[in-house]
Structures are given as structure tokens and as C-alpha cells.
Amino acid sequence: MLTNASKYAIRAVLHLTKKMDEATKMSGKEIGSDLDIPEAFIAKILQKLVKANIISSHKGPKGGFYMSKENLNNNINDIIWAVEGRDIFEGCFMGLPVCSDENPCPVHHIVAPFKEKLYMKFNDLTIKDFADEIKDNGTHLTIKGINVKI
Amino acid sequence: MLTNASKYAIRAVLHLTKKMDEATKMSGKEIGSDLDIPEAFIAKILQKLVKANIISSHKGPKGGFYMSKENLNNNINDIIWAVEGRDIFEGCFMGLPVCSDENPCPVHHIVAPFKEKLYMKFNDLTIKDFADEIKDNGTHLTIKGINVKI
């Protein structure tokens, strides 16, 4: 449903937001290394995000990427839109040309409420809200430095 | 989540199953035309499905693709597996390296039950069950010959 690029983008933005209180900007290199994302690839994605006003950047020494106050008010859908340039929620899950409440595909009653919930969460919560939730829940954006039982 | 190929495959199998009572086999050409799927592409997919015993085929005049009694007992997951060769339900929706009930991503509580429901439906119901449901609900596998309000 989401491409690698937009998954990377979401993680990068949340990671940036998490670190923001330290007032230090992060380089693309650092972000890529922290999140195990190919550095050159995440650099391209970060570039797109800056253009779309999802994140901010500053060139030169001590420069890097950071979240401005305004940036924090964007939502996840803004990120996805900036990276993919299309609505990922449209279209029938099974690919039927006609799929609606009146003419539902066999999984319509499972998929429709799921999309609805997801869309609301991606639209109504700000990046700040997400970052707070992540901090509260102890969610790991990276696998570095944590012990996972496998 | 599903590729075009597996969406096409599911529609083709259900279409075949629907027409099965007429005891007439369907050509790949006919299936492609009925479902608005490129003929050469659906032909390749049908070939895979035959190999995986999801559908049956017969060469020559009056030949074509059809569903045997045994074929009807397969489920949707079998189709997806035959076409994609992997589990489409694995992995975190947001791409987090760690995502579980203990360490949930921000949408884990929305995604997990959705996947669960979908997996069950795709696993517990047979192709026959699906085809019956479609017939009962008047679901359209194709847009041909129906009037849709746009």
C-alpha cells in the first residue's frame, strides 16, 4: 500500500521530530545511518520533503534537516502525498472496477472501515501528535541499540 | 498490498467459477476481454494458476480454462501465493523494523485486526464460497454491460 520511499519518509520525519528538542539539526547521512536507510536514497526523499514544506533544512557546516514549529503541524497524509503524489486509499482492494457499499467486493466490509480509520488518523493527527504517541509508547523507529527477542 | 497480477488472478478465477455451470470452457482471450485485462498478460497469469492447480485447462478447439471440482476447494490465499510467491500480510504497515503488540507502530492497533480478518477470510473460505457470495450480492467482476452512476 505504501512504497518504501514513503515509509522511509514517515520514519525520517518522526525521527527528526523526536530529536528536535536538542535543537541540533541532523544531516541526511546521520538520518540514513540511524534508520538503516540507504543514505543517497533518503537524501533524495528529504529533498522532496523540504520542497513540500514538510521539513526544513539549512546548508553548510552545522546545517542539516530540522522541524520548524510550522512543520510540526503537518500530518502523515501530507508526507505520503509529497513523496508519492497520489491518494493511496483509492481503488478497490481486490481490483474490482465497481466496488461500493451498494456493490461491495467480497472484502469491502472489512477494507472500507480500515481505510476510514487509517485515513482519519493520517489526516487528523499532526506530526507532533504522532511523535508524542511514539515517545509515550516506546515505539522503536530504528532497530539500533535495542534488544529484541527473536 | 496486492499487485495487479494477483488482483487480475482473483478476478479471473472468480469469473471462471461464476460461468462454470454452463459447462463451457473459457479462452484466455475471452477472460481478458470480459474483465478488461490485457489478453497476453492474463494468459501468462492463467498459465501460472494452472501449474499451481488453482484452475484447469484444456488445449485445442473447444478447449480453454475451467474449474474442476477440486479447484473449487482452493482459497484466495492459494491464488495470491501462486502468483506472488510470498506472504503479503507480513511486515509493519509503516515499515518499522520492530512492530508488535508490545512495540506497536502508531497504526498497529488499526492494521493488526484488519490483517487478521482479511487473512481469515482469504484462508477459511473456498473459491466456491466466494463465488456464491458474489452471486448473492450481485457483485460486478466486470464493468461490461452494467449501468453505473458516476
Add this chain to the structure above:
DNA sequence: AATATAAAAGACTTATTTATCCTTTATATC
């Protein structure tokens, strides 16, 4: 002013998915 740092920009490669085309094989019908 020279230097080092880091993003911006653009060209390029690789992989995967989607789709097309052509030849071969099986088989029903005449």
C-alpha cells in the same frame, strides 16, 4: 579569503512489475 561541511540538483544504474510478441504443442473437427 580559504576551507570544510552539508544540502540541492541532476544524471545514471539496477530491480521489479507490467505487458507484448512469437513459436511450439496438443487436440477437436472436417
Add this chain to the structure above:
DNA sequence: GATATAAAGGATAAATAAGTCTTTTATATT
């Protein structure tokens, strides 16, 4: 047996997604 029909097989092309590399531009620090 000749012919027509339809799937099987294989090779290739086009589109999209994923990832890499090199050069240019801005800027803080010395």
C-alpha cells in the same frame, strides 16, 4: 491426414520503483 483452435513456453519491451554517484551551491568557521 489437413486444418483450425487454444494453451504452453520463451524472449523481449516498457513502465515504475529503488538506489547510486557526481557536481554545484550555500554557509559557518578559521
